[in-house]
Amino acid sequence: MDSPNTLILDHYFPSDVLKITEVIETDKIIIHMKSLSRTCVCPRCHQTLKHYHGTYTRKVQDLPILGKNVQLRIKAHEYICDNEACPVRTVAETFDGFLNANRRMTQRCEDFICMLAMETSCEGCARICQAMNLHISGDTEELFTVGIYKQQERFKADINNKQKKCIGSRSLYDRF
Numbered sequence: 001m002d003s004p005n006t007l008i009l010d011h012y013f014p015s016d017v018l019k020i021t022e023v024i025e026t027d028k029i030i031i032h033m034k035s036l037s038r039t040c041v042c043p044r045c046h047q048t049l050k051h052y053h054g055t056y057t058r059k060v061q062d063l064p065i066l067g068k069n070v071q072l073r074i075k076a077h078e079y080i081c082d083n084e085a086c087p088v089r090t091v092a093e094t095f096d097g098f099l100n101a102n103r104r105m106t107q108r109c110e111d112f113i114c115m116l117a118m119e120t121s122c123e124g125c126a127r128i129c130q131a132m133n134l135h136i137s138g139d140t141e142e143l144f145t146v147g148i149y150k151q152q153e154r155f156k157a158d159i160n161n162k163q164k165k166c167i168g169s170r171s172l173y174d175r176f
Contacts, residue, residue, distance in 0.1 A: 045086035049079035
């Protein structure tokens with residue numbers, strides 16, 4: 001049975017694809033995890049990849065726990081794309097919705113920081129994050145916020161284009 005002061009973390013991570021193997025608590029919390037997946041999807045040709053290539057460790061920041069900085073050490077897999085028409089040879093596993101490709105923070109951590117920046121300012125957000133033991137600069141926060149804005153603009157443009165095909169030259173956004 002767990003003692004009352006033991007952190008139970010399994011419910012806060014996608015347990016279908018990641019397993020916690022070790023938790024080290026000092027001035028920060030380091031959570032070691034390993035991937036449970038056996039396949040990956042190629043981002044270029046969208047084929048399911050099963051040809052295992054190797055593992056690597058991703059170092060990722062997550063939201064603080066009880067004021068302590070949280071670092072994830074994820075042992076992730078790489079797969080080989082066997083599609084000869086595809087220019088991609090190896091694909092590093094991503095955990096969509098939790099940890100996306102080439103990111104150093106979990107998606108929920110990025111979302112929290114962007115929300116905070118939109119409610120305050122990028123520099124104000126960076127100072128608040130520093131006080132919370134989230135390591136980020138104002139410049140990085142600005143990149144996150146601009147990235148989200150661009151995604152929303154692309155989404156609006158896609159909807160406008162689809163609606164113009166369906167209802168003529170007027171889009172849903174033109175009505176407001």
